Amino acid sequence: MSPRKRASEELTKDMIIQEAQLQFEKKNFRDVSMRNIAKNLGCSHGAIYYHFKNKADLFFTIIEQYFSKLNKLIDETIQDKEDDQTKLKKLFLAFIAFGLNHQSQYELMFMLRNEEVDALSQQAANNSYRKFAEAVQHLASHTVTVADIWASFLALHGFVSYYRGSVKKYEEAEVTAEMHVNFLLKNFS
Template identity: 60%
Template structure:
């Protein structure tokens, strides 16, 4: 049994989230438990439950952070100084880069299906998709159909899903990603 944390080292939500984040990246959602997190932190699993109601709530806090990172990227790109077509291209390219540089996180954000977390993570995914759709529409010269924006999103998602696990990072698929982003921009004209 691992030694307990000294009383002087107070267990914080940030410590729990950081350890859980590491474990969710290394293992499947179902392989991570509150006990495994507590073991690595050297505390009782009851101490974790003091801060988080259950594993799903802890997972949601982590997923929200990933979506916030992606949404921040969208905001920065839309508010940049490039022309709208270049910004649109960078939105698409950046989405693929995020997905391939954060493959485990992307899987949890957009691909994991679990009754425990679907309701929570789906809300964050929907809000992020709305941000994506608004960004694409704001950068388009014409009014786009909702189905066109969704098709662009699915094309990006398909690209990430296709390369996920076959490449270590975006750099290995960079040339294909550039061509794919150019293709989607042309398709939306």
């Protein structure tokens, strides 16, 4: 039998994140354990604690990556060369596309409620919403209220929530998404 390597030398943070993502996307937060993640990685669960304080810390790291992708999408939409109304439409459609093309991630970001992680993930969610709200305010052809922006966010979230699970990809709901967004844009033109 060969001597065992130190866990910190053989196990990387990225390996843990990748395995944890798979498990969080398949199971409820409560059903994922550090022991099971370690088992699938072929290491001791103590090795995971070398990289993460606890399951909530690991979950937050994953959620933060998802919000970074969404924030990047918002930034890219704003930087397009089109007129502001076209960019606003693209922003709304991009939000829906993100939600429907990344349904498991979207559920973890916006729909999972758990006391252990809510405090951590809420900050990332708030930052992402703030970025969305600032983009909408900037792109709208007139000053819009906070309530209008919040209502548009909820309408987009509701669309994603409704179609989540009944379609596999955004393209399957694209025509309906376009109609939904055109309806929402009436408030911003």
